Amino acid sequence: MLSIYVHIPFCRKKCNYCAFNSKVGDESEIENYVDALIKEISLTTNHFPLSTIYFGGGTPTVLKISQLEKIFRALEKKFNFDSKTEITIEANPGTVDKNFLHDLKKIGFNRLSIGVQSFDDKILKILGRIHDSKTAVETVETAKKFFDNISVDLMYALPEQKFSDLKNSVELAAALDVQHISIYGLEIEEGTNFYKLRAEKKLNLPDDETCEKMYNFIVEKLHALGFERYEISNFAKKNFESRHNLGYWTGRKYLGFGAGAHSYNEKIRTSNICNVADYTKKIFAGESVSEVEEIVTKKAAMEEFCFLGLRTAAGISAEKFFEKFGENIFDVYEKVIEKNISLGLLKKLGDRIFLTERGMKFGNIVFADFLI
Numbered sequence: 001m002l003s004i005y006v007h008i009p010f011c012r013k014k015c016n017y018c019a020f021n022s023k024v025g026d027e028s029e030i031e032n033y034v035d036a037l038i039k040e041i042s043l044t045t046n047h048f049p050l051s052t053i054y055f056g057g058g059t060p061t062v063l064k065i066s067q068l069e070k071i072f073r074a075l076e077k078k079f080n081f082d083s084k085t086e087i088t089i090e091a092n093p094g095t096v097d098k099n100f101l102h103d104l105k106k107i108g109f110n111r112l113s114i115g116v117q118s119f120d121d122k123i124l125k126i127l128g129r130i131h132d133s134k135t136a137v138e139t140v141e142t143a144k145k146f147f148d149n150i151s152v153d154l155m156y157a158l159p160e161q162k163f164s165d166l167k168n169s170v171e172l173a174a175a176l177d178v179q180h181i182s183i184y185g186l187e188i189e190e191g192t193n194f195y196k197l198r199a200e201k202k203l204n205l206p207d208d209e210t211c212e213k214m215y216n217f218i219v220e221k222l223h224a225l226g227f228e229r230y231e232i233s234n235f236a237k238k239n240f241e242s243r244h245n246l247g248y249w250t251g252r253k254y255l256g257f258g259a260g261a262h263s264y265n266e267k268i269r270t271s272n273i274c275n276v277a278d279y280t281k282k283i284f285a286g287e288s289v290s291e292v293e294e295i296v297t298k299k300a301a302m303e304e305f306c307f308l309g310l311r312t313a314a315g316i317s318a319e320k321f322f323e324k325f326g327e328n329i330f331d332v333y334e335k336v337i338e339k340n341i342s343l344g345l346l347k348k349l350g351d352r353i354f355l356t357e358r359g360m361k362f363g364n365i366v367f368a369d370f371l372i
Contacts, residue, residue, distance in 0.1 A: 001051035003247045004079065006037070006071060007258030008060040009276055012095065016128040016197075017155075019189035021260035021274045022058040033259075033276055034067045036283035038074040040257050050081040051252065052244035054088045059115075061095040065103045072107050086149075086243045088113055093131035093139040105146040111242075112143050113151040113182075118158065119169040126159050128193070140176045149240060151180035156218065157211045158186050159194070159203050166214045167221075174225045179240035183218050184233050185211065215361065230313045232355075232363055249308045251301075262293070266301075269294040298325060299372050302332065307367035310346075315354035329353075336369045 010025040010033075011018075025033070053075065060068065068089075081087070088111040089104060096104075104112070118124055119133045131139075143150055152173045156166050173181055186205075188194045197203040206214070219229060227235035231249060234242065247254060256262045260274040271293045273279050282289045294300070302325055309316035321329040330337065337353060340346040345359035345366050359366055 001247075001252065002048040002079075003052045003244055003252055003254040004050060004054070004075065005244075005254060005256045005261055006053070006055045006060075006075075007256065007261040007272075008055060008057040008063060009033075009259050010057065010062050011059045012062055012092075012130050013128060016126070016193040017186060017188070019192050020058065023276065025062075025276070029276065029280075030063065030067070032280050034063065034070060036280040037071060037258050039283050040289065041071070041074045041078055044078055044255065044257075047078065047080060050079050050085050052086040052088070052247060053081065054244045055109075056090050059092045059095055060089050061091040061100065061104075065100060065107070068104070069107050072109075076108075083108075083110065086111055088151075088242070088244055090115060091139075091143075092129075093136040095130075096139060096143075098142050098145070101143050101146050110147070111149040111151070112147045113153065113180075114140060114143065115153045116140075116169075116173065117153060117155045118161070118165070119172045120161070120165045123158055123161055123165060127155075137172070137176065140178065144177070148179070150178045151182060151242065152176070152178050154181065154183045156183060156185055156214045157206055159205055161206055161214075163206075163210055163213055163217070167217060170218060170221055174222065174227070180234070180236045180242065181222060181227055182234050183222075185215070212361075219357070219360075228313070229360070232311050232360055246312070249312050251305060251308065259289075263290070264296075267296055268292055269296060301325070302327075303371055306333070306370040310353070310355050310359075310366060310370075311363065313354070315352045318351050318353070332372075333370065340366050340369060 007021070009022045010030055011022050012024065014022065014024060087109050089109045090113045092115045116136045117127055117129060119136060121132050124132060140150065140152065154169055154173055188198055194203060222235045223229065226237055228238065229235050230241045231245070234245065253265050254263060256272065258272065259276045259279040260272055262269065262271045270290045272289045273282070279289050305321060305324065306316055318329045337346060341348065344356055345362060347354050347356050355363060355366060
């Protein structure tokens, strides 16, 4: 099975924390990009049955419904999928209304991922978001009229964020009766406004103790409210896990379309050029926009199998490792596994190896150990 990712690199406004390949675009630039994207899709020779499709960004919902439908229909012409295929689109409050959401459902999208980030107006302003808390709540409530698979994104460890702010946001998100909640700790990346502000010592971030308190609350509260943690940052009600993201963590093949999109066929990882103007120009000129990013060696594949699989609650299987690589995982990683079990970061149960709750908190330490 194959997954497809479609990148829409446009936003109404660039957020202060965002390091994704996104920009504010004008109408003609967006229209040209949509045409180029459709041409890239049309040139692919793949017709595999699809497991999932994901429209991400940027903010895909800054496009017109007619533009999104053209892209969707281009995918239909080239690939085999139906209503059982998980088809997600990211949306931000302030970019969709009742009619827009109705039309998204009519086109064929069946899962909505709403980028709320916080339900605190002060925090939203600091982040540079275009919406307020009231708009976020209204967007989720309206979306529920058309979608029965809705995810909400939240963030913690944000500038000026108090524990009570995070607590209120988590409880409100859960009270909105959505099926999935993703919560990410802020990472300050080079090139963002937050990176500059931190360098100037103008960013007031919560201390480590508060951040850990936030983290512990998120894990305990969402579990108590019926959201099972199936990956380090993702919580879902039963049978509502993101099948698309699980594909990344379990090594499924995927195709990426659009500026900066990545593809992976188990042997080679490729990426499209990121610059929107260059991407569009090359597509119209009939030139390739893709370049080999990595030839995935057996060593690299074993590393990825471990540190990506360990992100999930299901962990990794020794049997599957042997089937895939012809080697015993305990021969390859014996010392690493024993060390992390002794530290309380890993546990072994039968054929499977998992992160413990403590391991979930300090996952990056464990993952680094699995680099051969």
